[in-house]
Amino acid sequence: MPSPPTGRWRDHFAGVDLPVPVLGGDTVTGINFDNAASTPPLKRVRDAVTAFSEVYSSVHRGTGYKSRMATEAYEQARERVAEFLGVDEKSQVVIFVKGTTDALNRIAAEQARLDGRQVLVTEMEHHADLLPWRHRSGHIMVGLTPDGHVDLDAIEHALHNSGGKIGLVAISGASNVTGFISPIHEVAQLAHRHGALVSVDAAQLAPHRRIDIRDAGDPGHLDFVSFSGHKMYAPYGAGVLVAPRDFFAGAPEVMGGGAIRIVTWDDTVWADLPDREEAGSPNVIGAVALGVAIETLVELGFDEMLRHEDELGDRLLKALSGIPGVTVLGGPDSRRGTERLGLASFVIDGVHHGLAAAALSHEWGVAVRNGCFCANPYVFHLLNMTKEAVEQVEGEVAADHRQALPGAVRASLAPYNNQAEVDRFADAVRHVARGELKAAYEQADDGTFAPAGGWPAILNPLKMLAGPAS
Ligand SMILES: Cc1ncc(COP(=O)(O)O)c(C=O)c1O
Numbered sequence: 001m002p003s004p005p006t007g008r009w010r011d012h013f014a015g016v017d018l019p020v021p022v023l024g025g026d027t028v029t030g031i032n033f034d035n036a037a038s039t040p041p042l043k044r045v046r047d048a049v050t051a052f053s054e055v056y057s058s059v060h061r062g063t064g065y066k067s068r069m070a071t072e073a074y075e076q077a078r079e080r081v082a083e084f085l086g087v088d089e090k091s092q093v094v095i096f097v098k099g100t101t102d103a104l105n106r107i108a109a110e111q112a113r114l115d116g117r118q119v120l121v122t123e124m125e126h127h128a129d130l131l132p133w134r135h136r137s138g139h140i141m142v143g144l145t146p147d148g149h150v151d152l153d154a155i156e157h158a159l160h161n162s163g164g165k166i167g168l169v170a171i172s173g174a175s176n177v178t179g180f181i182s183p184i185h186e187v188a189q190l191a192h193r194h195g196a197l198v199s200v201d202a203a204q205l206a207p208h209r210r211i212d213i214r215d216a217g218d219p220g221h222l223d224f225v226s227f228s229g230h231k232m233y234a235p236y237g238a239g240v241l242v243a244p245r246d247f248f249a250g251a252p253e254v255m256g257g258g259a260i261r262i263v264t265w266d267d268t269v270w271a272d273l274p275d276r277e278e279a280g281s282p283n284v285i286g287a288v289a290l291g292v293a294i295e296t297l298v299e300l301g302f303d304e305m306l307r308h309e310d311e312l313g314d315r316l317l318k319a320l321s322g323i324p325g326v327t328v329l330g331g332p333d334s335r336r337g338t339e340r341l342g343l344a345s346f347v348i349d350g351v352h353h354g355l356a357a358a359a360l361s362h363e364w365g366v367a368v369r370n371g372c373f374c375a376n377p378y379v380f381h382l383l384n385m386t387k388e389a390v391e392q393v394e395g396e397v398a399a400d401h402r403q404a405l406p407g408a409v410r411a412s413l414a415p416y417n418n419q420a421e422v423d424r425f426a427d428a429v430r431h432v433a434r435g436e437l438k439a440a441y442e443q444a445d446d447g448t449f450a451p452a453g454g455w456p457a458i459l460n461p462l463k464m465l466a467g468p469a470s
Pocket of ligand 1: 036037099100101102126128129172174175176201203204228230
């Protein structure tokens, strides 16, 4: 099988030309279409992490040279994030967190600040942008348009009818299931008009679109923005929460060293932001990696990269939509560039999503994701499932029959992907849709599929990566 040609952006990313084993003992250059789950590092980020390891030390309180250097790099990373999003640091604060899930849970932990008011969510949300609200403040969930787009009228209606009981509107900037991009500034305007704040889950948006937080006085201003470094070519464990400075007033959710000015035998004086929200030793390497990733994307030409991604996304949608038996969730309409990421989830008539994903990996060396993508209500909506059908599935899954869970296959692109990969992928899906599988597969109790007899073993990966100790 020929290797895909090197694309303009490809050389900047680590690990994207890895030979992977496929059925029959051959190897092929792997295709990674699972970027919505996590991305490889930019080579510059990887190298910066290695270089930074030489000067790494604790931040903020050390007087040693390395400590001052590490502190400077950590704070510069914060500045890069602020510049990238257009944050006015007088009114908002950039807090380094573990990732989007952590960020959203931290906002939810401050529910007291919403004065008992509820959070409005859409049916589109990832579980990270649903469960923290559901299990703290309680939420109101608004429906979507039939093809799965954000329904501004439904949001306005819910805000209007709540009589001021909604304190926050939580919305994903872009869906990890359909790639649909939400009208975040319009949603912000509606929220503000009704006395609520807006929180954008930008896990998928930040790596694939420019975000402008806008001035605090602008009705379309974004109050909270959260995203993850590992989805943005800096997989070293750091993410970002941007929040209004005055939101964090009381004791922080996570307490410990670094978050205080003074602690006496029975009193605590909390530090200023962001320190108050970054208790404990922060993930300095992760934050620095994220800062370097942002700097690199901007220097390489983020807008041009995104145009390339959009072209690939169009090609992907067109190819998938033309395969008999394949249905793209949310429809095949790409609405070029503005409203959809380079991402498509699809179902194949008569082929279980898990079986398709296993065959794509085992026979074609293509990495995709399958299932419900941590967005169960949205996938149920897109699959047109009735309430009764969902209840039946719920009963089965609760009884540990996880094979019952429906789902789809997702291909998600990044700038290092190229046309040859999209074409090879479409070819592979065409074969799978025709039922032309070369191997036999078995479904396990947890619902996943594997080649009969199991996946080829990956022996001792830690030792292999670490190499000899001397
Ligand atoms: C839309 C969306 N929100 C939130 C998350 C959670 O991000 P993380 O796992 O980095 O916390 C994801 C991850 O897939 C996502 O796609």
